[in-house]
Amino acid sequence: MKKYIVRSLLSLALCLSFVLPTYALEGFEPVEVTLDAGSVVGLEAQLKGGVSYLPFGTAVMALRPDAQVVWEEGRFIASAEDFTMSVRVGERYLVINERYLYIADGVLEDADGDALVPSRVLASALGAGVNWSGKVELTSGGTPLTAEGKPYDEETLDILARVIMHESGYQPFLGQLAVGSVIMNRVASDKFPNTVSEVIYAPNQFPGATNATPGADAILAARLCLEGANVVPGAYYFNGVGKSCWASRNKSLICTIGGHSFYG
Numbered sequence: 001m002k003k004y005i006v007r008s009l010l011s012l013a014l015c016l017s018f019v020l021p022t023y024a025l026e027g028f029e030p031v032e033v034t035l036d037a038g039s040v041v042g043l044e045a046q047l048k049g050g051v052s053y054l055p056f057g058t059a060v061m062a063l064r065p066d067a068q069v070v071w072e073e074g075r076f077i078a079s080a081e082d083f084t085m086s087v088r089v090g091e092r093y094l095v096i097n098e099r100y101l102y103i104a105d106g107v108l109e110d111a112d113g114d115a116l117v118p119s120r121v122l123a124s125a126l127g128a129g130v131n132w133s134g135k136v137e138l139t140s141g142g143t144p145l146t147a148e149g150k151p152y153d154e155e156t157l158d159i160l161a162r163v164i165m166h167e168s169g170y171q172p173f174l175g176q177l178a179v180g181s182v183i184m185n186r187v188a189s190d191k192f193p194n195t196v197s198e199v200i201y202a203p204n205q206f207p208g209a210t211n212a213t214p215g216a217d218a219i220l221a222a223r224l225c226l227e228g229a230n231v232v233p234g235a236y237y238f239n240g241v242g243k244s245c246w247a248s249r250n251k252s253l254i255c256t257i258g259g260h261s262f263y264g
Helices: 002-016 056-063 119-126 154-168 173-188 196-200 216-226 246-250
Strands: 029-035 038-048 051-055 068-072 075-080 083-087 093-096 099-102 115-118 129-132 136-139 237-240 253-257 260-263
Touching: 029 056, 038 056, 051 056, 051 119, 056 068, 056 075, 056 115, 056 119, 056 136, 083 119, 093 119, 099 119, 099 216, 115 119, 119 129, 119 136, 154 173, 154 196, 154 216, 173 196, 173 216, 173 237, 173 253, 173 260, 237 246, 246 260
Parallel strands: 029 136
Antiparallel strands: 029 038, 038 051, 051 115, 068 075, 075 083, 083 093, 093 099, 129 136, 237 260, 253 260
């Protein structure tokens, strides 16, 4: 029953929005949304800091009319024959078909209680096209991300999560993401080995790190990094704050997160 109520409320919002006034959220600028080059009644994006956000439930129903949107245990869950997707206000990620997509500023909340998700993240999850031209231009018809299409295997996830736990398990979540980002930066650089395993097991790099048992946050950080999250672009080294090491003496300090300094 609950899913039908939620779906009906969202549909009602779409139908009635042309007669209801819209109010800008604090710090946000409302912007127009088009779908397949046509206007969408009841769907409006919010712009903040150069990032456009879409209301999760309304946008999913516009892109995928066959989807159902429900509210369960503090999450919005959207589902159709080929996907199940969920978000929770305050979390830094969206989940679709066991794929985890990073949201830098977290899932926000609009004035109607819907979750606000970056347009590009939602479009990427559903395989939709998105363009910015002073308004958000969506193109439907794509294929949602699939579990089978994950860009990593479980062994890679396991060893990366273990290293994140060993090196930063006591750090805030952003610090755990940063350690994972350093490893992925190395994988992407031609100055280091080109796989996660080779980077981790390179001589004198992370000795004993894979002996740690990862916690839930370390596993989540590893998933997000393997899907492309990068919170310290250009960083290839890290060390304890204030501690001298080769990187602190020879490389530029990029930032400090928690108890770690990151260098590139």
